[in-house]
Amino acid sequence: SQTIHQWPATLVQPVGSPLSLECTVEGTSNPNLYWYRQAAGRGLQLLFYSVGIGQISSEVPQNLSASRPQDRQFILSSKKLLLSDSGFYLCASQGARGNTIYFGEGSWLTVV
């Protein structure tokens, strides 16, 4: 089965600072990769998904970007954080089309 590593687990950043959250996947190759955000008291919002290296689809216009420099590495970034970027960020991986999507343990981001 897949193992998804996310780091850092917790992050406190000032408004206007940059962001980099990293996700790596073990146990599969050429996965579909996803970034979700879960704001306090709300559901999960799909931010980005990727079907291969360098292939990123953005689901909502926002202050964030994603990159996939390697097959099993997915990075969420921002050049300048906003207060509204605070939330719980989850990386997810799907080994093959139709297969179960597995989630990492999440990264808590607080923008102050």
Place this chain on the structure above:
Amino acid sequence: AQSVTQLGSHVSVSEGALVLLRCNYSSSVPPYLFWYVQYPNQGLQLLLKYTSAATLVKGINGFEAEFKKSETSFHLTKPSAHMSDAAEYFCAVSDPNTDKLIFGTGTRLQVFP
């Protein structure tokens, strides 16, 4: 486009009582449907999934869900709640052609002794 509606952001039951968490979906193609559970400060764990096989799907921890096309529903049930079932539950739908997984807003289950 797919969407999911979870009725009731909070559900409270007594230990031993029936658990029923509601989920209705909208999809232009036959969907895949999922229930995930999230314990505090953790990621999501798959409870069960429907991928067009049997309409009654059994999952982990005694949970099951029934796909009802006529009602566009995929409600989650458990005959007898346990204290350890207290968590947030998310219903999700995906388009088999794109694999994008769209979540509902979640239902927080509380279990009282």
